[in-house]
Amino acid sequence: MGLGERKLKILQAIIKDFILTAEPVGSRTLMKKYDLGISAATIRNEMSDLEEMGFLSQPHTSAGRIPSDKGYRLYVDSLMMMDRLAKNQQDAIQKSFLQSFGEIREIITATSKVLSHMTKLTSVVLSPQFEQSKLKSVQLVPIDEKSLLLIVVSESGIVRNAIVRNNEVFSKEHLELITKILNIKLKGLTIGKVNKDVIYDLKCDMKKYTSLVDLIIPVLLATLEDMISVEVYLDGLMNIFQLPEYHNIEKARDFLQMLNHKEHIMDLLLNSKDELDITIGTENRHEEMRNCSLVTATYKVNDVIVGKIGVIGPTRMNYDHIVSVVDYVTKNLTQLLNDE
């Protein structure tokens, strides 16, 4: 059985109505609210067909129909119109980005905030993966006789530091020499590529200062580790309380508990490889996500450093709007990050 024009129209109307009301949609409602030009009985027959084909389902015999994941999938792939955001919404998004100053943390936080605010759902943002970023400089700055500050700067502009403590007084000449060698060896190297071999190499070159180097290396490694670690930012968790699907305490609890596991979220987001990706209900790998959809997008800095942004909500989400928002936010974010 094929999917005629009329069936598609009905499916679209059902999805539209269900997204709006969160109530199963009946044939009479459909006839009255949407100008389909056919009677309720005919709609019933078509709905019956659509259910048989798996695009709709029925909570119980005498209820209306609700879209299935397959139904949403069809809608998202073929029926959805990505609406251009209203001017005032575009402005709101741009404005929120203007307020966040240079620091990457600030930008990410602002992104997360605006996403959840514009969608009234929960937003998830992963900080950029700096693994592919190159090292620009490593510095050792004395802060008092027995401790010094290790500063690592990457080309992408991230800066990290850590304190190195010693029992003896650091010699200025040694420090300068070590700094020099560190820079020669590490400058231009991709952070993710600083591995055992590189460290071994470093140690060989600085055999004379083993005691000092042994102090610095672990701190350096920890700092590099910290630079490439991806952080998860959430916002709008409480928005779910506005949604009828989460008026049930168990549902709300499960949702919140799921988002409490950062690794879990990273797994979800990193799973989608497309520029803009929609995962609907059971399409998700995680059991806990079976009633949720996820709209994610990838943002880039200099084409190598990538991060993810996304919105999580019930499968009954306003895909048109959410996708538009995610898309527009991604564009703004990318622009902001590449301007610097």
Add this chain to the structure above:
Amino acid sequence: MGLGERKLKILQAIIKDFILTAEPVGSRTLMKKYDLGISAATIRNEMSDLEEMGFLSQPHTSAGRIPSDKGYRLYVDSLMMMDRLAKNQQDAIQKSFLQSFGEIREIITATSKVLSHMTKLTSVVLSPQFEQSKLKSVQLVPIDEKSLLLIVVSESGIVRNAIVRNNEVFSKEHLELITKILNIKLKGLTIGKVNKDVIYDLKCDMKKYTSLVDLIIPVLLATLEDMISVEVYLDGLMNIFQLPEYHNIEKARDFLQMLNHKEHIMDLLLNSKDELDITIGTENRHEEMRNCSLVTATYKVNDVIVGKIGVIGPTRMNYDHIVSVVDYVTKNLTQLLNDE
């Protein structure tokens, strides 16, 4: 009417039972479960008195009694025994502190985690207030021709940095001079005391380099601002779902939404000035806290830098245990922070 020994015993038993079961306690239950040596009828009379005095209340005529805030207050002030934590619990707390390495963020996070874990409630920790901390050094390190890193170190060991960008190339001599002046003027100064006067003074001393100074000063101020800003750490938010008082969705929502406002939490915590403070229900200034109690403690670093830790839960919380945990955690935290 005075509070005889017997009345106190009954109150204590009621509180004990209610903390355990979350159900109003009746006279017969009390007689059967607790060895009071009197009949249910006598207990009823006593309970009636206790209610009249305001220590108990009754949800409805034919229900048992529950402790009022005043009842808990009496309990906490006079009846409570601070139980020494079991050895294994002490060990668990100590262990969790051992795992957190030097960084203050890590320590605070660990504190928050262990608090919520040991109490099965929500923990709140405020990072230390570094306002009273003194500046140790300010450094300007070039990271490339047109940008340099401003590093501020305090005596308490916190380090912050920020990037200063310029359109022109920085002159090495100027930088060294400026660094020198900055250090002379700022070293030893309490961070919170760096005000307009100090800045004005600085500017006067460096009139020759106005363009450079005008670049650096705002960054410096922002960095200092960042150093003294207090952060709020929460953990165990989801623990409330285990409590019967939050099986109601509105209650759970209100609780979570309340804790979503960081300023709100800071206000709550900073309100209590004692070493260890218990605020019960309506004793709290905030309407949203009327069903909650808050156990807070103050931790110190070098006697000047202070922070707060606390546990939030329903007024029906196990005060003995919570207080013991908060107390023990505070001791460990203080020790760890002062060792460094």
Add this chain to the structure above:
DNA sequence: GATTAGCACTCATCAAGAGAGAGTGCTAAC
């Protein structure tokens, strides 16, 4: 042959009522 009106049937939801259970307050006896 597709469409539609009509109707019997199903199921969730809501309100009202009955019964059970827990607990109290009062009274009279100990």
Add this chain to the structure above:
DNA sequence: GTTAGCACTCTCTCTTGATGAGTGCTAATC
């Protein structure tokens, strides 16, 4: 002063019946 006994109160749960939304099927209509 303490206790047993009893009537009374109130919540909670279960049942019942009514209501209403919606379906599926059948037969009539276009």
